[in-house]
Amino acid sequence: MTDNVSKASDERGAQAPQVVESKHEGHSWTGEAPLFIYAVWYLAFLYIPVLFLPLFSFNDSIYVAFPLKGFTLQWYADMLENPALLQALENSVKVGGAVAIASTFLGIFAAKAMTRYHLPGKGPLTSFIMLPLVVPGIILGIALLVISNTVGVDLSLYTIALAHTLVAVPFAMLVLMSRLEGFDKSLEEASLDLGENAFQTFLRVTLPLAWPGILASVLLTFTISFDEFILAFFLAGNEVTLPIYIWSQLRFPNRLPMVLSLGACILVASFFIVTFSEVIRRRGVGTQSGSAI
């Protein structure tokens, strides 16, 4: 038995260089090709519908249908001259910014506590904090609306921001926990050992090392708030956020191309934000692994 195992591993060892070579030549039909085809289909399924947005946003027709009529920037111009849209955009940026800062601020302390201290009941507590992730948005929305009415809080951008913070904190915490777990705990101990108290250690060691995670958390939670619809729909007062504005415009067929161009803009902006946060995150990981050697 043992002989067989060792022989098999010998053979694998002998063949290893060939496997590497075949990888350079391309995808072998037996191994990787089906996976490759699957990946292409998957990506097509995921992205082709989305790509219709920018495509039709440049189409010179109010009807979203083939064949394409001609190229125009009319819808983009309309968008910029629409004060209600710009106001909704401003509202969304305000709410998103507030949510990003608040949830990241709360998230980092929660993440620090979860990763660094011996807490009784840490497991159940973590699950409890993560709960908003699995509670359906519509239930949460109704619950918060009922509470707002009971307590007598007027619906406004503030109520939307509070609700968004509630769902964004778990995400912030997850991002920051993985960041804090990624660096050596003895770095913080070394700082304590060298005479800095807990707060100074947090400022001089934890924050600088966690900043890629903090930035990632800010961008992620901003994005979560920016495209959240259900909670905003329940909790909006007179001022609406962008998703609600877009929804309200769908009633008017002639406004649809403008919504498409708006969608295209959001798509491009999200793409850059996510790419940027990923670059930051990876750069952070790079310097970390360098220090671990």
Added chain:
Amino acid sequence: MARDDYISIRNTSKHFGSVKAVDNISFNIQQGEFFSLLGASGCGKTTLLRMLAGFEQPTLGNIYIDGQPQAGVPPHLRPVNMVFQSYAIFPHLNVHKNIAYGMRKSGLSKAEVDKKVDEMLELIKLPGYGKRGAHQLSGGQRQRIALARALIKQPKVLLLDEPLGALDKKLREQMQLELRALQRDVGITFVFVTHDQEEAMTMSDRIAVMSMGKVLQIDSPTRLYEVPKVKEVADFIGTINFFEGDIKGKEGNATIVATAGLGNVHSTASGDEAPTSGKTTVAIRPEKFNITFQQPNVANNVVEGVLQAAAYLGDRSHYYVKVNGREEPIAVASQNAQRQMQAVEADNQEKVWLTWDEDSVLLLNK
């Protein structure tokens, strides 16, 4: 005047739940001493070190450093500094800022701190490295910078948590000697944690051998090796052969012990707590045996056996000799003082004789 109880660990225990990581330990460490805590992983040595640093609080008992009780004192207020196993070099700071990290509250001007950092870089033989980033350093360099970062604080005690474990063998041996020289140079009390007995013996003035949260023996490296008090210490430090024995009586200075395997053994080794009657464990180190291929002309402390295995290691050879009355072969180490071109073959069941001195036979409590 050096104090004998510069560090005083008094009836100290640390429990994690039901596990007694450190179990009622008491001993003193002298000022200026290079003191090692030696033991297998899980013996409590790191927990003890972390209690000295303040990262763990004793469940029971107290620790005194230079006469001051340390219970409840947080790490940043203790007169000790630590070199971490992972070195814990701050990755976001350069070498200069790493070394100067703990000087913020020293009350020194920036120019004075810069000067001290340069002095430390000289001391650790890395002059001109101040501007280097943390990720541009080798393992050995990190280790030195962690040392400089701690020593610049001029602590009363420097704690070292297996700081050489991550280095390769050559570099480790070099660092052992450098660390020892540095310690003599700066005169600071070092408490060094290691599981490597050779490392502990190379560097230490005294070693505490630990097991299961208890201290088995505290002694100089020489005495730990030559006069271990208990079987466990004898076994942990170096290699040793044990024989079950019965003490028969005295003949002059020598104690006579009847053993399984070596016959009647004469021992004049003086152990502090060596038994004088009843059952005992006879312990003899491999290098204390003389191996000959002709029958020697001695009356006592000789046994005939059969060579079962031999290993040539260059500077010395190891032999494994099977004797009557003992299952396990006896391990024998012999220095190859003469040039030896012919390998000793163990295949042909050659007859050999082992002899040993009366004072190299240790008698241990069962």
